[in-house]
Amino acid sequence: MRTLLIQAAKVLLMRPHNWPRYSFGAWLEAASERLHPNKLAVALANKLARIAWSVLRNDKAFDTHLEAEAI
Numbered sequence: 001m002r003t004l005l006i007q008a009a010k011v012l013l014m015r016p017h018n019w020p021r022y023s024f025g026a027w028l029e030a031a032s033e034r035l036h037p038n039k040l041a042v043a044l045a046n047k048l049a050r051i052a053w054s055v056l057r058n059d060k061a062f063d064t065h066l067e068a069e070a071i
Helices: 002-013 016-021 025-034 037-058 064-070
Strands: none
Touching (some): 002 016, 016 025, 025 037
8 A cells, every 4th residue: 555655745745746636735835945855756656545535535526625625
């Protein structure tokens, strides 16, 4: 599972023009300036895992609007 999440993160990192479409796009742009690409992939994989865990635990769809309001 860890490998799959890191691979998914690397695919997302390969397309920076799509980053603004995601709720974590601003975080991703800021982190990309200060982290090595491999560390960034692991950090993004961690974020994806936490989102997936929350969706499964709460049995609700991921709502990007709620996350944007929390910031």
